[in-house]
Amino acid sequence: MKIRLENIVKRFRDNTAVDHFSAEIESGELVTLLGPSGCGKSTMLNMLSGILYPTEGKIYFDEDDVTFVSSEKRGIGLVFQNYALYPHMTVLENICFPLEIKKVPKAERIEKAKKMAELVHVDTMLNRKPGQLSGGQQQRVAIARALVKEPRLLLLDEPLSNLDARLRIEMREEIRRIQLETGVTTIFVTHDQEEAMSISDHIILMKLGVLQQFDKPQYLYDQPANCFVADFLGNPPINKVEAVVKNGKVILADGSDSGVRLEGHDDQKVWLSFRSESVLYEPDSQLKATAIMTSVMGKEKITAFDLAGKEVRGYFDSSLDFERGQEVGIGFKKTGVFVFDYESGERYL
Amino acid sequence: MIKRPFFERIKPLLYLLPFIISVVIFTLYPIVNVIRMSFLEGYKYLTGAYTGVGLENYQKVFADPYFRQALGNTFKYVLCVVPISTAIAVVLANLLNQKIKFQAFFQTAYFLPMVTSSLAVGLAWRFMFNDKIGILNYILGLIGLEPVNWLGQSSGNFMAVVVFGIWSILPNTIILLLSGLQNIDPMYYTAAKVDGAKTLRIFFRITVPLLAPTIMLVIIINSINTFKMYHELFPLFSGPGVAYNLFTVVYYIYYEFRVLTPPKYGLASAAAVMLLITVFGFTMLQRAVQAWARRERGEDGKDKKRK
Numbered sequence: 021m022k023i024r025l026e027n028i029v030k031r032f033r034d035n036t037a038v039d040h041f042s043a044e045i046e047s048g049e050l051v052t053l054l055g056p057s058g059c060g061k062s063t064m065l066n067m068l069s070g071i072l073y074p075t076e077g078k079i080y081f082d083e084d085d086v087t088f089v090s091s092e093k094r095g096i097g098l099v100f101q102n103y104a105l106y107p108h109m110t111v112l113e114n115i116c117f118p119l120e121i122k123k124v125p126k127a128e129r130i131e132k133a134k135k136m137a138e139l140v141h142v143d144t145m146l147n148r149k150p151g152q153l154s155g156g157q158q159q160r161v162a163i164a165r166a167l168v169k170e171p172r173l174l175l176l177d178e179p180l181s182n183l184d185a186r187l188r189i190e191m192r193e194e195i196r197r198i199q200l201e202t203g204v205t206t207i208f209v210t211h212d213q214e215e216a217m218s219i220s221d222h223i224i225l226m227k228l229g230v231l232q233q234f235d236k237p238q239y240l241y242d243q244p245a246n247c248f249v250a251d252f253l254g255n256p257p258i259n260k261v262e263a264v265v266k267n268g269k270v271i272l273a274d275g276s277d278s279g280v281r282l283e284g285h286d287d288q289k290v291w292l293s294f295r296s297e298s299v300l301y302e303p304d305s306q307l308k309a310t311a312i313m314t315s316v317m318g319k320e321k322i323t324a325f326d327l328a329g330k331e332v333r334g335y336f337d338s339s340l341d342f343e344r345g346q347e348v349g350i351g352f353k354k355t356g357v358f359v360f361d362y363e364s365g366e367r368y369l
Numbered sequence: 370m371i372k373r374p375f376f377e378r379i380k381p382l383l384y385l386l387p388f389i390i391s392v393v394i395f396t397l398y399p400i401v402n403v404i405r406m407s408f409l410e411g412y413k414y415l416t417g418a419y420t421g422v423g424l425e426n427y428q429k430v431f432a433d434p435y436f437r438q439a440l441g442n443t444f445k446y447v448l449c450v451v452p453i454s455t456a457i458a459v460v461l462a463n464l465l466n467q468k469i470k471f472q473a474f475f476q477t478a479y480f481l482p483m484v485t486s487s488l489a490v491g492l493a494w495r496f497m498f499n500d501k502i503g504i505l506n507y508i509l510g511l512i513g514l515e516p517v518n519w520l521g522q523s524s525g526n527f528m529a530v531v532v533f534g535i536w537s538i539l540p541n542t543i544i545l546l547l548s549g550l551q552n553i554d555p556m557y558y559t560a561a562k563v564d565g566a567k568t569l570r571i572f573f574r575i576t577v578p579l580l581a582p583t584i585m586l587v588i589i590i591n592s593i594n595t596f597k598m599y600h601e602l603f604p605l606f607s608g609p610g611v612a613y614n615l616f617t618v619v620y621y622i623y624y625e626f627r628v629l630t631p632p633k634y635g636l637a638s639a640a641a642v643m644l645l646i647t648v649f650g651f652t653m654l655q656r657a658v659q660a661w662a663r664r665e666r667g668e669d670g671k672d673k674k675r676k
């Protein structure tokens with residue numbers, strides 16, 4: 021099912037949680053709402069599920085205006101951060117419950133529930149209570165319960181944040197697998213950029229209720245729309261040094277020339293941001309950085325430098341060896357290097 | 370090891386002393402004494418003399434038709450008041466827990482009985498039950514029913530005391546249930562509503578089961594309290610109904626001890642011990658039920674770590 025959001029605004033008294041949000045989500049995709057805590061992800065999701073209604077704007081499911089349609093009429097499945105499994109019901113009863121409400125005959129709903137349980141791999145624990153399951157198993161049951169009534173749209177609000185790190189990786193792959201197997205249009209909320217990068221068809225990155233960028237994960241990483249997007253994505257985080265543009269040259273705080281060129285923004289204060297994998301070792305370069313420490317990460321090394329008073333990191337071949345305090349000439353690749361306005365974060369390069 | 374001064378070591382005990390003394394004098398001693406008295410035959414309270422030790426008092430109590438009647442009345446009273454008041458309280462607590470208009474007003478209205486003297490309230494009920502000027506018979510008249518002689522005859526006065534008992538037990542019960550309801554995470558309701566569940570289904574399939582531990586607790590606490598039913602009788606009837614037809618176990622104890630001359634201390638004590646055992650049994654039942662509820666939810670920790 022296709023979703024169209026038109027200029028959605030949601031205000032709580034004087035607090036604007038979602039601000040003029042427009043997006044179109046293609047049928048069958050897994051789209052992630054990503055952003056720091058409090059940026060309005062849950063609010064946006066709750067408007068999609070009909071738990072909240074927008075202050076302004078319109079929501080379309082395919083061609084239907086569902087802006088003010090109540091949740092139970094929207095054909096959605098919802099998965100909560102704390103699973104919200106009914107503790108007094110067994111796994112099977114939990115999965116059956118949405119069908120029971122729809123008055124599906126008992127034999128049929130048990131058959132459907134068992135199929136769902138198989139899909140999410142909880143078919144061996146149908147008679148257990150949620151309290152007897154691990155967090156990962158509970159989340160699987162919650163997904164089965166959300167999917168059993170064959171919703172047009174699956175909504176998941178931070179479904180993995182209660183799980184430990186290893187289980188989180190396992191479950192996010194599971195969610196992707198289940199989503200691909202069922203082909204259900206899915207909106208997934210998370211504040212974890214790695215999670216978002218790994219499972220999404222598209223990512224919507226939000227900040228303070230405003231959509232920052234809506235793109236494929238790799239594009240978001242390679243071509244961030246602004247400084248916030250660049251800062252938010254990537255691990256290790258993008259390197260940032262303060263700089264000024266002089267005669268088309270990006271000059272660092274200590275007066276050294278970064279070698280990056282930018283036309284048309286002379287005398288503006290900017291951020292020079294670059295990915296760690298975009299740092300090059302150039303012994304003859306005018307630009308010098310002081311090595312602080314090196315850690316080995318498999319076939320590569322990551323070295324922390326002091327560059328014009330800021331700590332930055334770069335990946336190098338493990339055959340290179342920098343000693344602490346050594347002055348190293350560095351340069352940048354053509355990709356993964358950006359210049360942003362110092363105040364507004366607007367991207368210039 | 371540094372030896373603390375003597376006074377330092379007994380200081381905590383001194384703080385506890387007033388409490389310990391009061392428990393010993395007003396709780397422990399009477400219990401022990403009642404148990405002892407229940408086994409003494411021909412006991413004289415003032416002289417402390419007795420003729421023998423044995424189970425005679427218990428045999429006499431069980432043979433006493435008044436005690437049997439008291440026991441029957443008490444059970445009947447518990448069986449009427451506890452289920453009805455619990456059912457009413459669950460519904461009312463659920464309504465009070467909703468976001469409704471005048472919520473504060475309703476909450477105050479329901480909790481008012483708790484802060485008013487039960488004697489004054491009982492007297493008010495006495496007027497409401499009055500067969501000539503009472504509002505209950507007035508209402509019965511409006512809907513075309515015969516007036517009931519609530520307080521004056523032995524068929525009506527049991528109903529009267531049950532109605533009064535239910536009414537006085539409601540506030541406490543509602544408070545307990547409300548706190549239970551507020552412990553239910555609202556996400557369960559959100560989940561059910563998104564799936565399209567209506568009010569009644571939510572109430573019976575989600576609220577009541579999740580509230581079950583609190584409901585059990587309320588049933589047991591109320592059973593214990595209604596078993597000790599006694600003071601409700603005074604404002605309504607100034608005594609145990611008509612011709613002692615509303616004798617209860619506690620009233621029997623009081624009667625044997627205070628009203629009869631000479632008092633039958635042995636019988637009163639034996640009856641009191643029976644009551645003690647019953648109440649103790651309910652308390653044990655409550656613990657068993659709570660342990661069961663924890664197991665039902667898989668909270669006993671054994672299965673939790675399974676991945």
Ligand SMILES: Nc1ncnc2c1ncn2[C@@H]1O[C@H](COP(=O)(O)OP(=O)(O)O)[C@@H](O)[C@H]1O
Nearest residue numbers: 032035036037056057058059060061062063064
């Ligand atoms: N019911 C509410 N009433 C008032 N403010 C709210 C309410 N729900 C959310 N907010 C505010 O809206 C903003 C976005 O919240 P939320 O959507 O929960 O963020 P996220 O899910 O991204 O962490 C926050 O500033 C939050 O305080």
Ligand SMILES: [Mg+2]
Nearest residue numbers: 061062063178
């Ligand atoms: Mg949230």
